Each structure stands twice: as C-alpha cells, then as structure tokens.
Amino acid sequence: MTGPRRAVITGIGVVAPGEVGTKAFWSLLTEGRTATRPISAFDATGFRSRIAAECDFDPVREGLDPREIRRMDRSAQFAVVAAREALADSGWEPDSGPADRVAVAIGSAVGATVGLEDEYVVVSDVARQWVVDHRYAMPHLYGYLVPSSTAAEVAWLVGAEGPVTMVSDGCTSGLDSVGHALGLIEDDLADVVISGATDAPISPISVACFDAIKATSPNNAEPESASRPFDRRRDGFVLGEGAAIFVIEEREAARRRGAHIYAEIAGFANRGNAYHMTGLRPDGREMAEAIRVAMDAARLAPADIGYINAHGSGTRQNDRHETAAFKRSLGEHAYRVPVSSIKSMVGHSLGAIGSIEIAACALALEHQVIPPTANLRTADPECDLDYTPLTARRLRLDTVLTVGSGFGGFQSAMLLTSPRRAA
Structure with a gap:
C-alpha cells in the first residue's frame, strides 16, 4: 500500500x-x-x-x-x-x-x-x-x-x-x-x-x-x-x-528523477469571515482557524513553526488582526517565533504577492535565512511579537508558515517544510 x-x-x-x-x-x-x-x-x-x-x-x-x-x-x-x-x-x-x-x-x-x-x-x-x-x-x-x-x-x-x-x-x-x-x-x-x-x-x-x-x-x-x-x-x-x-x-x-527540492507544501487551508468587504475583526479568528486547519493537515504543532511570513500589508487594521491571529492559533509560541513582512521591500502586488511570499519562504528554507521587516523602527505597542526589524536573521529552519488576507474576508495559510524534515 x-x-x-x-x-x-x-x-x-x-x-x-x-x-x-x-x-x-x-x-x-x-x-x-x-x-x-x-x-x-x-x-x-x-x-x-x-x-x-x-x-x-x-x-x-x-x-x-x-x-x-x-x-x-x-x-x-x-x-x-x-x-x-x-x-x-x-x-x-x-x-x-x-x-x-x-x-x-x-x-x-x-x-x-x-x-x-x-x-x-x-x-x-x-x-x-x-x-x-x-x-x-x-x-x-x-x-x-x-x-x-x-x-x-x-x-x-x-x-x-x-x-x-x-x-x-x-x-x-x-x-x-x-x-x-x-x-x-x-x-x-x-x-x-x-x-x-x-x-x-x-x-x-x-x-x-x-x-x-x-x-x-x-x-x-x-x-x-x-x-x-x-x-x-x-x-x-x-x-x-x-x-x-x-x-x-x-x-x-x-x-x-533526482530533482532538487526546495520545500514540501505540507499543509494549506483557507477561510472566509463573512463580515465585511474590506474590514477585519480585530480578534483574527478566521485567520487563526485557517492556520489551525493547515497545521492539522500538515500534522504539525505550533512549536514546530520556525518562521512566519506575515501578510503585513502596513495598515493598522491588518497588523492588529494578524497579531491576534498568531497569538490565537499558536499560543505562547507566537511570542517566540520570528515574523516578518516582505511587503516592506516589494510592496503589495495584490494577487501575486502570496506566491512571491511563498518563493521567499522556500528560499528562506533553502538558505536558512529569514528576511527582515524593513522600515520597522518605531514598534507599535499593539503589535508585540518579534517582527524581525531591519536586518535579516540566520536561523535553523525546518518549517515556515505564510499567510494571506484579502478584501471580501478571505484568509489563507500555508505551511512549507524543509526536505531535511521529511528525511
């Protein structure tokens, strides 16, 4: 079998x-x-x-x-x-x-x-x-x-x-x-x-x-x-x-065929908030649920996640929503895992950005480096996690989480794992 x-x-x-x-x-x-x-x-x-x-x-x-x-x-x-x-x-x-x-x-x-x-x-x-x-x-x-x-x-x-x-x-x-x-x-x-x-x-x-x-x-x-x-x-x-x-x-x-493997797509889930065309609930419940279901599909626990690539659009509403979602889905581990937003460097390319962020996550696993959140100089007290300000960080990585949030209430989460983990 x-x-x-x-x-x-x-x-x-x-x-x-x-x-x-x-x-x-x-x-x-x-x-x-x-x-x-x-x-x-x-x-x-x-x-x-x-x-x-x-x-x-x-x-x-x-x-x-x-x-x-x-x-x-x-x-x-x-x-x-x-x-x-x-x-x-x-x-x-x-x-x-x-x-x-x-x-x-x-x-x-x-x-x-x-x-x-x-x-x-x-x-x-x-x-x-x-x-x-x-x-x-x-x-x-x-x-x-x-x-x-x-x-x-x-x-x-x-x-x-x-x-x-x-x-x-x-x-x-x-x-x-x-x-x-x-x-x-x-x-x-x-x-x-x-x-x-x-x-x-x-x-x-x-x-x-x-x-x-x-x-x-x-x-x-x-x-x-x-x-x-x-x-x-x-x-x-x-x-x-x-x-x-x-x-x-x-x-x-x-x-x-002896292909080089960057990452395995270990889990994926999406949810809708049925709430507002452009608005987000501050508790992050729907994104947290997408993260939870993706972790279940990948058979991973919060402690397994080594890096989070945030949606990180740069609006107060989104940043509060994501921060709450990470805490809700990962518990205390949310305070220990580094998070960053590459939109600080490449902007928000709407539908394309989710794939561009997957590329960043696969490369982070490949090179064991997480990209920073550029321009993060004055921390928002409402966003009290480790958002990797200004400088890339070398870190042993086996699992990364990337998330997305879109108008209409769409929330998506994907987990990538290193080939080393599968081995």
Missing part, C-alpha cells in the same frame, strides 16, 4: 520589484533594501499616493518576441518569464511524461488591468466618447478581458493537457492557486503542476481605486520608507507588481 501523495517545489521563477529573477529578488530581501519609488508607469500627478514598487522589466531583454509582447498583457508577460525561469531551475522537461498529467494553476487579482485600461483609452478617444468605437481595439482585447488567458499562456508554454485553472479571489490568489496545485497532486489528478500568480496593477484605475478608500500610503516624499508594516508610523500599503511561478511535483517522482 502506498502512502499519501505529497507535493514539493522543485523550481522557482520570480519577477519582483527591482531587478528581475530569483537571485536578485533574494538579494534585495536579505539586504533589507526596498524597491519603492515614484511611479514611472504613468503620470501620477494629482493622485494621493504617487509611489509604487515597480519591476525593472523589459520584455525584449527577458526573451519575449514581438508577437508575444503584442499578444500578452504585462501581467501575462510576467507569468511566462517567471515560468521559463522556474522550468530551467527545476530541470523538468515538458515532454518528459504524459501531457494529461501536467496541470496549471495561476492566480491573479486584477488580470490584464494595464492592457484593458490602455485599450479603453484608445477606443473611447481618451474617455471623450461614452459609446466606444470597437474598430480601434487591438485584436487580442478579448484575451485581456478573460483572466484565464494568462493560465492558457503558461499551459501552452509547458504543453499542459491536464487541468488548467485561473484562481482569482483577491489578495489571497497567489496562496490559493498553489493550494489548488497541492490538491491536484494529492488527489492524483496531476503529477506536475506549474503554479503561482501574477499581477500588474500599477495603472491609473487601480491607483485611483485605492486612493479613494485611502488604503495606500501618501508618503510620497520618502518612498523608500513608505511601506512600514507593524510600525506605529505606518499610513497604508504600497502598491506593487510582479509574479512568482513554481514547478510543483509529486514528491516521489521528483526524488526518482
């Missing part, structure tokens, strides 16, 4: 704010640098928040040809470039097994926002025409409109003929897509899943939406220090963009 099927990460590809690539991403995190700067993607004059964490992304330099660039929105370009890096990193060949055992699960909160907005400007004659003229639309506009087109691009890249899924549930999309990949492998519906998330929300419409609810930081004079999770001086999150894509394989098959 064989044991349960288990899923491992064997390849990582990252397009994150700052330089492109996993190596550059990890260097930025461990050095505690920030990628936040004045918005260059468009003229942000007149906006309340005029800063963002942008990717230094050139599609030509990253190997995309003119047809791919024309066909794909910026977010899809991110996903394909990250997927190519993940494939090269893993050494897995798309034609190495049955195509119907290869699946794709991609997350995104806002899909092709940049492409849709650019095309609207054209067909509406810069918003002067209420009834738009479709004759001026580019031929791939339908692909921009349908978020699943990004998952299809990745599926074409790898020749996947198994389940192909787009997960779009706001800011937990990047966690939930990888959670879905875990389920596909556990349920024997796929042997390999190319999974992760992508978003490119730095556009006038997205910035205006967050301006309207005053969720983003207006600290335009000091963009590098604007993202300050768990700091008493925080005044909102910083919008970001990017993607992280993984090659996720059934563990025994990965071992047989």
Whole structure:
C-alpha cells in the first residue's frame, strides 16, 4: 500500500520589484533594501499616493518576441518569464511524461488591468466618447478581458493537457492557486503542476481605486520608507507588481528523477469571515482557524513553526488582526517565533504577492535565512511579537508558515517544510 501523495517545489521563477529573477529578488530581501519609488508607469500627478514598487522589466531583454509582447498583457508577460525561469531551475522537461498529467494553476487579482485600461483609452478617444468605437481595439482585447488567458499562456508554454485553472479571489490568489496545485497532486489528478500568480496593477484605475478608500500610503516624499508594516508610523500599503511561478511535483517522482527540492507544501487551508468587504475583526479568528486547519493537515504543532511570513500589508487594521491571529492559533509560541513582512521591500502586488511570499519562504528554507521587516523602527505597542526589524536573521529552519488576507474576508495559510524534515 502506498502512502499519501505529497507535493514539493522543485523550481522557482520570480519577477519582483527591482531587478528581475530569483537571485536578485533574494538579494534585495536579505539586504533589507526596498524597491519603492515614484511611479514611472504613468503620470501620477494629482493622485494621493504617487509611489509604487515597480519591476525593472523589459520584455525584449527577458526573451519575449514581438508577437508575444503584442499578444500578452504585462501581467501575462510576467507569468511566462517567471515560468521559463522556474522550468530551467527545476530541470523538468515538458515532454518528459504524459501531457494529461501536467496541470496549471495561476492566480491573479486584477488580470490584464494595464492592457484593458490602455485599450479603453484608445477606443473611447481618451474617455471623450461614452459609446466606444470597437474598430480601434487591438485584436487580442478579448484575451485581456478573460483572466484565464494568462493560465492558457503558461499551459501552452509547458504543453499542459491536464487541468488548467485561473484562481482569482483577491489578495489571497497567489496562496490559493498553489493550494489548488497541492490538491491536484494529492488527489492524483496531476503529477506536475506549474503554479503561482501574477499581477500588474500599477495603472491609473487601480491607483485611483485605492486612493479613494485611502488604503495606500501618501508618503510620497520618502518612498523608500513608505511601506512600514507593524510600525506605529505606518499610513497604508504600497502598491506593487510582479509574479512568482513554481514547478510543483509529486514528491516521489521528483526524488526518482533526482530533482532538487526546495520545500514540501505540507499543509494549506483557507477561510472566509463573512463580515465585511474590506474590514477585519480585530480578534483574527478566521485567520487563526485557517492556520489551525493547515497545521492539522500538515500534522504539525505550533512549536514546530520556525518562521512566519506575515501578510503585513502596513495598515493598522491588518497588523492588529494578524497579531491576534498568531497569538490565537499558536499560543505562547507566537511570542517566540520570528515574523516578518516582505511587503516592506516589494510592496503589495495584490494577487501575486502570496506566491512571491511563498518563493521567499522556500528560499528562506533553502538558505536558512529569514528576511527582515524593513522600515520597522518605531514598534507599535499593539503589535508585540518579534517582527524581525531591519536586518535579516540566520536561523535553523525546518518549517515556515505564510499567510494571506484579502478584501471580501478571505484568509489563507500555508505551511512549507524543509526536505531535511521529511528525511
């Protein structure tokens, strides 16, 4: 009798704010640098928040040809470039097994926002025409409109003929897509899943939406220090963009081919709060429940967790909610385990950030280093845990917890374990 099927990460590809690539991403995190700067993607004059964490992304330099660039929105370009890096990193060949055992699960909160907005400007004659003229639309506009087109691009890249899924549930999309990949492998519906998330929300419409609810930081004079999770001086999150894509394989098959394993996806759970579109209860009950169920699935106890990658958006509401959730789910161990938020360095890329944070967790296990919370200089007394201020920390790690929280009340938790622990 064989044991349960288990899923491992064997390849990582990252397009994150700052330089492109996993190596550059990890260097930025461990050095505690920030990628936040004045918005260059468009003229942000007149906006309340005029800063963002942008990717230094050139599609030509990253190997995309003119047809791919024309066909794909910026977010899809991110996903394909990250997927190519993940494939090269893993050494897995798309034609190495049955195509119907290869699946794709991609997350995104806002899909092709940049492409849709650019095309609207054209067909509406810069918003002067209420009834738009479709004759001026580019031929791939339908692909921009349908978020699943990004998952299809990745599926074409790898020749996947198994389940192909787009997960779009706001800011937990990047966690939930990888959670879905875990389920596909556990349920024997796929042997390999190319999974992760992508978003490119730095556009006038997205910035205006967050301006309207005053969720983003207006600290335009000091963009590098604007993202300050768990700091008493925080005044909102910083919008970001990017993607992280993984090659996720059934563990025994990965071992047989001699693949390098970064981490095992040991447990995953999500919950909803059925409470408020943007609000969070201060007691953190729903996030705590997601953490508890994920620990049960992984057969882990609170004391097993060596590091927590927090959602850490940099809003007072979120920081209080998370702090309470960690205490509620982990008990006294919450005061002993280090926590940090990489959003302090790469901003909040909405649906993509959950996967970018999974990449950070897998790399933390690989290198035995936890990234810091940059800009945390004035501790908030309501957030009284060890939030790893300013400087990365070398630490023996076997298990990490990463969590996400999204508008609509979504709460997700995932546990990654080191291959050493499995051995």
